Amino acid sequence: MLSSFASRRFPPSIFSFSDVFLPAAAILFSTKTTNPISEFGFNFNSRDDRPTQTNFDPPTVREALDSYCNDWRRSYEFFNWVESECKFDHTTETYNRMLDILGKFFEFDLSWELIQRMLQSPFASPDHATFRIMFKRYASAHLVSEAIAAYERLREFKLRDETSFCNLIDALCEYRHVVEAQDLCFGKNRMLNCGASTKIHNLILRGWLKMGWWSKCREFWEEMDKKGVRKDLHSYSIYMDIQCKSGKPWKAVKLYKEMKKKGMKLDVVAYNTVIHAIGISEGVDFASRVFHEMKEMGCKPNVVTCNTIIKLFCENGRFKDAHMMLDQMLKKDCPPNVITYHCFFRSLEKPKEILMLFDRMIKYGVQPKMDTYVMLMRKFGRWGFLRPVFVVWNKMEELGCSPDESAYNSLIDALVEKGMIDMARKYDEEMVAKGLSPKLREELGTKMVNGGYHANVNCNKNLSGEAIRANGYHDVRMSFHSSS
Known part of the structure; x- marks a missing residue:
């Protein structure tokens, strides 16, 4: 198995639990009381003050992990802390959430260690969802061979079956590795006899949709007929979506009429695609008519x-x-x-x-998603309104959401646009210290040297050495220097 991209660990002493978890605790775990320490009956700062009983349930733990999903170290420290200090028994769901966060940052070695811990736990065990996450994260990192190797390892867990294979194909198609997925299904590297499986063909068809290869979509659609594959409602829904996204919504409407002639009963997914297609091709009023027709046909929106x-x-x-x-x-x-x-x-x-x-x-x-915050900050920044940018940023912090790379870059762009270079540089350094990748900005004196990111940090010469970490697919190291 390929070693982890980001296997350089920070020592546990870097983070204080009071710094890391109190902000999230104040939001997630406190309702009437404003002091989470008194609510739980122990002090995060004191190693001698141990909780006498667990104060966490699985949904609460998942929410806490979600709050730090953009900082895997904090998430992982909380994950271990709540188990060791609060005697919380992690469930399969909390393990899976932690695995998803680790995979997001390419911590695959640590992910497999966590799976081994699951095997030893009486309260959790790896399931199909566990390895669906692993497939998804490998595919998103474009590590196709590692995703396939993970599927082969499922014999150890008695989970190497059709469900896991479909999850693997779905993950590959989701992240634009359709050629490899098709080869695993129908090519020389065929792993299962997919034959005329409607489900597998639908996954591949959806993969070509993700790729935006419209001629391939049409070719594969016609090939399904030649092979005698039974097209179900899901097949038609995918192909209608293909017609919409390829700029031919009227063809999707034509397909919808064809389905009605065949007596096919549309489900909510099919109706959603039809409403979108008619809205684009004929206008929102016609889409509203289909919306009402849908309700009359007993299909609940x-x-x-x-x-x-x-x-x-x-x-x-x-x-x-x-x-x-x-x-x-x-x-x-x-x-x-x-x-x-x-x-x-x-x-x-x-x-x-x-x-x-x-x-x-x-x-x-x-609850806003990170996409929400980024969208609004970019929009306000583009319009030249800085105060609303900070309103959104402060709300994000107030709700315990850890800013990601896009959020930082949106804020810094808005500050640079307003000429607030010193403040922009402060946030630029802060995001690098968290291991996030800032954009190169001439205004901040940042530049690319020998394939590495170098930042001019005259205003902060004492930047912590821990801020220098490996990042990205090519193991590019971030380093910092002061210009003379």
Whole structure:
């Protein structure tokens, strides 16, 4: 197995638990009391003050891990701390969440160590979801051979079966390795007899959709007919989506009419694709008609359906209609999600309106994602409004969300745009100290030398040595120097 890309570990002493976990604890674990220390009955700073009983349950632990999902060291220290100090018994779900975070930062050796720990635990064991995560993270790092080797190792866990194979193919297709996936299914390196499996063919078809290779999509669709593969509703839904995304929504509508003639009963996924296609080709009013037809046919709309209609309204400047749909979602059994609000944020053009909706979103219990923060900071920064950028940044920290590379870069770009170079440099150094990769910016005196990232840090000559770490696929080391 390929050794971990980022196997250089920081010693545990680098982080103080009071610095690392108290901000998240104050948000995640405290309801009425404002002091998490008194709520749990122990002091994070004191090694002698041990908790007498567990104060955590699996959902709470997962939320804490989510708060630091952009800093694997903090997440991993919390993961170990809550087990050793609070006597919490990790479940398969909490192990899987930690594995996902480690895989995001290419810590594959440590991931396999964690899987071995699962085997020794009476409360957790590796399952299909565990290795689905591993496949996904290997594929996202473009380590196809390692993903295949992981599948071969599943014999050790008695999980090398059709479900795991489908998970492997799905992960490869999701991250644009369709050629390799197709070879594993139908080529000389065939691992299972996929034959006329509708599910496998749907996964490959969806992979070509992800690649955007429209001619390959059409070729594979026709090949399914030649091989006698039974096309199900999912097959048609994928191909309708292909027609939409290839710029031919009218062909998706034609396919929809063909399905109705064949007497196929559409599900919510198929209707969502049709509504999107008709909205693009014929307008939002025609899409609304299909929306009502869908309800009349007994197919209950889901949040994706409503989001599609809201997006169409927003793109056409019909914000009043979009808000009416949002109000209906709140009243009915179809609560909006973060994507619902993203539809508004992308189209609204007044900072005050956006921030009011942002507050409303949080008030109704919809937690922003990192994409939300980044989208808003970029938008405000592009418009030249710095104060709203910091409103969003402060809200992100208040909600215990650890900023990632994109969030830092969005904030720094906004500061540079306003000429606030010293403050921009401060955040630039802060993100590097966390092991994140900043953009090269001439204004900050950063430049590329011999394939490595070098930052001019005149204003902080005592930058910690721990800030220098290996990063990226090519093992590029970040180093810092003061210009003379």
